[in-house]
Amino acid sequence: MMVYLDNNSTTPMDNRVKDIYCKSTELFGNVNVIYQLGIDARRAMNEAYDILYPGIGAADEDDIIITSSTSEGNNTVIKTFIDAFLKGSGKKHIITTVSEHSSIKAPCAYAKTLGMEVTYLYTDENGRIDPIELENAIREDTALISVLFASNESGAIQPIKEISQIARKHNIPFHCDGAQAIGKVKVNVRDLGVDYFTFSAHKFHGPKGVGGLYVREGAPYVNLIHGGNQMGGKRGGSVYLNGMIAMAEALKLANEHLDEMHTRVAKLRDKLEEAILQIPDTKSYVDKKYRLPNTVVASFRGIEGESMLWDLNVNGIYAATGSSCSSERLEGSEVLEALGEDPEIAHTGIIFSLSRFTTEEEIDYVIEKLPGIVERLRAISMTYAKVAPK
Amino acid sequence: MMVYLDNNSTTPMDNRVKDIYCKSTELFGNVNVIYQLGIDARRAMNEAYDILYPGIGAADEDDIIITSSTSEGNNTVIKTFIDAFLKGSGKKHIITTVSEHSSIKAPCAYAKTLGMEVTYLYTDENGRIDPIELENAIREDTALISVLFASNESGAIQPIKEISQIARKHNIPFHCDGAQAIGKVKVNVRDLGVDYFTFSAHKFHGPKGVGGLYVREGAPYVNLIHGGNQMGGKRGGSVYLNGMIAMAEALKLANEHLDEMHTRVAKLRDKLEEAILQIPDTKSYVDKKYRLPNTVVASFRGIEGESMLWDLNVNGIYAATGSSCSSERLEGSEVLEALGEDPEIAHTGIIFSLSRFTTEEEIDYVIEKLPGIVERLRAISMTYAKVAPK
Amino acid sequence: QYSNKVIDRMNNPKYLGEFTEEDAKKRGLKLVVADFGSEACGDAVRLYWLVDPKTDKIVDARFKSFGCGTAIASSDMMTELTIGKTVDEAMKITNLDVEKALRDDPNTPAFPPQKMHCSVMAYDVIIEAAAKYKGKNADELRDNEIVCECARVTRKEIEDIIR
């Protein structure tokens, strides 16, 4: 049996999406030309927009720029304010959080190399920032607030509406990295009150290499990719049309399956979580009411995360220790440390993330295998050794 | 009959590429993780690199960064030098050409907003720059030379080797926009002597939304998309793996069909060109020895380019007036003006670009239709009217 | 993206052609020939009118064009719209009237917004022709109608900006 529980990293494509994805490669004509092929392509593009706009609650006058990923969108937003700073906006300060993805942290680090300043808000034991702290962090020269919707690692959902109200009150543009939002909660960017919102199709059973950057009407914008008049001049490069069309379909399906996510999938998640907590010396993190419905973060005392992944993998179970890139960077532990866990335990964290394709059978299989895996690895573990150095 | 002769804008996917493209969407595991799915994905990625490196003649120690497009790669290169300038390199000057694509011109224009200076070299009646002029344009503070391999519009091929020698002599990094190179000529980046080389898969029968940025070992590099350690830390964002794999296949096939391009396809191009020149008051541009083997640029006196596209389209023939975006931007004429054509004729230019999928039957069909189209449109044309205002 | 009327008129313009002085003389009418735009700029149109000097009525009209499909279809429609009108009435025709007349259904634009400029020439050439007929300068006859509906831009505004 193969059980894929790393859906916060990336998801398999829905077969319905895949069909459209492959079929629409036929629409290869340039969308900007008058000939029939181009007109067909343009029409398909407009149909995709007609799904994307209501799909995230955007207004007609807003922009949705088709990008290659959340990472691209995040960089575009941060660099819009780097540009303004370089041109004398006088706004050198960015507020963000410690639980952002590298695609926010890295461009923020870059902003610093150009003389900007960044405040990283800490999160509490539920992985959430405190809006009051956020408000206190605001300065005269704050250019941007950027807070992710939810963490792929802790699953913690941030109080985005409260944050957007504060941002609005102080008249500061607010970006929300929404990579973990679509398919897990109903997204309405206008309701949320964000100025920017980024997402990637591959996080919700769409294709890789395509994402969206929502830009509220009138929000500052500077191209990351300068070029021709594609995307209304807001992003150069030929449009990845079949990707865009498939993303629209994936969004539609994600929204259609939201109920299922909050009932069936959340229940499976709960079942898994309870089974884990039956095992001695385990712990789960982040209060469910603040957590993505598909996510469990658990620690298994004495078992280093990567070794756990190994044994899970041997059993055909795929989970994660931290962010997508953690396996090379060993940063998984930061997740639990940020949730207030002791360093010794922090390295034993595992993230299980389900999807609408996860079945009860699969979860039962994992529940069946876990105790044995834990036992084997604890037998190896120093933590459980009886004799220690004197 | 449908005859697609706008292959310099974008190309249909080869079916063999499409198969691989769709199949490899199954490889959805994150390439950076240790579990089996990730390992399979990583292996496929490495296999793709094993085709891409020799496919463009890159050395092992060089980088090929998988991007979303040539446009992204072009922006990455230009902005690497913007970054250096902002950090005090003292190099504020970029040399490029008037015949670059918007994805070079636009970031160059952006560089100017930050205080840099740009020299646009003019081209001659063959659409080529003069290397001596290039050398004369070099200044103490020249940061970068960027010259496209060939123009999608005029088809003119630049003297890249000569340019790279000059660049090397003066120790100036040299970027070549190679969007029009692959599949039309044998590309060997080391032979060419370039430091950067960019391309897009959709120009050589690969998928949209994926491209490559070659970076010679040791050449300066700053991320456009900052993020995690994907692409060795050089580009954030989850890898568009099936796109990358398909691009590698497309490159392999493009190289395999090079001979055909220079024999069969070039002959068809010649046949079309001769037939066009049989029609009175027509002209073709750029000496064949400097022109892409698949391209004819012709003017039809009295017939505005867009109206020509219309009639071609009615007959199922797809061609172009200028750059992909010209239909919205009315810049097609710049191509012929740059080749020294009179303004009244410049607006009558049409670009026909063939591919390895173009058949003799198709070209014969176009040749059959063209005279009638020209006749009809000249009957509408003011140029051929007998009575003029006094 | 294009209405059937645009497509029809591009494929088979009804008022394509020209009149000569002889045509005018034979019918006892006055020939007016006016150009707007230039081939060097990429868009141009020429309008031929046969006007009854007694009533100022445009009895017949033809056009020639150097422009895209939209320009040709717009010119054809514009030419048709001027027939049967007096010169003063014809001057009231705007590119928006031409665009509306080219719609298949009243609520769907006849062509994409970025092609709107191609129909503007159709208005301008009427003014040129009217000026010729009246022996006046075309600039005196232009007023402030809206030429770009999307942006609500008037001709005068455009001219002020260009100046």
Ligand SMILES: Cc1ncc(COP(=O)(O)O)c(C=O)c1O
């Ligand atoms: C919160 C968050 N932001 C950004 C990303 C990056 O997404 P992509 O790799 O598609 O750019 C991820 C994916 O792990 C994420 O979870």
Ligand SMILES: Cc1ncc(COP(=O)(O)O)c(C=O)c1O
């Ligand atoms: C010379 C050149 N550079 C860049 C591009 C842009 O390619 P893409 O749209 O794939 O970024 C093109 C495509 O028209 C091109 O011909």
Ligand code: FES
């Ligand atoms: S008249 Fe120039 S594009 Fe239409």
Ligand code: FES
């Ligand atoms: S752009 Fe719409 S009428 Fe001018």
